[in-house]
Amino acid sequence: MKQAMALTIAGSDSGGGAGIQADLKTFQELKVYGMSALTAVTAQNTLGVQGVYPVPKEGVIQQLNAIEEDLRPQALKTGMLFSSDIIEAVAERIHSFQWKNIVVDPVMIAKGGASLLLEEAIDALKTHLLPVATVITPNIPEAEVLTGLNIITADDKRRAVEKLTELGPKYVILKGGHDENPKEAIDFFYDGSELKELRSERIPTKNTHGTGCTFSAALTAELAKGKSVEDAVETAKLFIQAAIQNSLEIGSGHGPTNHWAYQENNKQ
Ligand SMILES: Nc1ncnc2c1ncn2[C@@H]1O[C@H](COP(=O)(O)OP(=O)(O)O)[C@@H](O)[C@H]1O
Numbered sequence: 474m475k476q477a478m479a480l481t482i483a484g485s486d487s488g489g490g491a492g493i494q495a496d497l498k499t500f501q502e503l504k505v506y507g508m509s510a511l512t513a514v515t516a517q518n519t520l521g522v523q524g525v526y527p528v529p530k531e532g533v534i535q536q537l538n539a540i541e542e543d544l545r546p547q548a549l550k551t552g553m554l555f556s557s558d559i560i561e562a563v564a565e566r567i568h569s570f571q572w573k574n575i576v577v578d579p580v581m582i583a584k585g586g587a588s589l590l591l592e593e594a595i596d597a598l599k600t601h602l603l604p605v606a607t608v609i610t611p612n613i614p615e616a617e618v619l620t621g622l623n624i625i626t627a628d629d630k631r632r633a634v635e636k637l638t639e640l641g642p643k644y645v646i647l648k649g650g651h652d653e654n655p656k657e658a659i660d661f662f663y664d665g666s667e668l669k670e671l672r673s674e675r676i677p678t679k680n681t682h683g684t685g686c687t688f689s690a691a692l693t694a695e696l697a698k699g700k701s702v703e704d705a706v707e708t709a710k711l712f713i714q715a716a717i718q719n720s721l722e723i724g725s726g727h728g729p730t731n732h733w734a735y736q737e738n739n740k741q
């Protein structure tokens with residue numbers, strides 16, 4: 474059997490709950506060989522981000538070249554990209570290497586409020602990266618920045634996914650983790666013509682550090698196995714639901730999700 478291989482292009486979270494660490498743990502749980510290109514080192518724990526140290530653009534390019542030369546991913550995701558320099562370099566390589574199954578998680582702000590993307594990089598994200606994306610997975614505040622819309626109602630969400638599709642990605646998943654619905658976490662899934670709602674019970678917990686990273690990594694892993702976007706997103710939703718349901722009470726801030734819960738549940 475051909476080994477499924479996936480790449481994450483993202484920042485490091487020293488606390489292990491988000492970023493590259495969450496992505497690689499998720500790939501591993503879904504039995505996908507994980508590769509990484511690091512864009513920034515963050516000093517971070519469950520309480521927040523204490524420092525951000527970007528990798529020079531040349532360093533990011535060299536990591537991508539090394540992967541292309543010898544390994545090649547069947548799917549990849551981007552997370553924290555930090556600057557327009559890095560975004561342009563990543564978009565250019567995705568295009569020239571003809572990499573497929575591109576998941577763009579437009580990470581902007583960590584749960585504690587620290588900025589993981591410079592203001593000057595938003596334009597580059599819209600003009601360079603979104604056009605080469607297969608799927609984008611913004612949360613509500615990120616979708617507001619990308620569209621300029623205020624997103625509160627279901628109608629606002631419909632308008633937002635349509636507007637986001639106009640920026641170039643084939644599919645948009647607008648995640649509902651940040652909305653006010655106390656009962657359900659509803660993600661809007663739009664394929665350019667049809668809108669589907671992905672619903673799950675909202676779990677009352679403060680331990681949501683890394684939920685977005687884990688969700689987009691699960692989606693990427695399933696795409697690397699050759700699944701359709703429609704099927705991959707169903708698994709990603711089940712994966713994140715199990716990970717939040719069994720989140721870990723470690724650290725004294727927003728604890729991380731549990732990356733092994735999905736497989737543990739499937740064993741029973
Ligand atoms: N409390 C929760 N209970 C159940 N699912 C949640 C909860 N919070 C977030 N999710 C789900 O986790 C995924 C990540 O969403 P979100 O937290 O909005 O992303 P981000 O980490 O990028 O802000 C989505 O599928 C969302 O519906």
Ligand SMILES: Cc1ncc(COP(=O)(O)O)c(N)n1
Binds near residue numbers: 485515517580583584
């Ligand atoms: C390096 C890095 N990348 C991404 C996030 C976003 O995490 P979340 O999924 O909690 O929004 C983070 N806190 N740190």
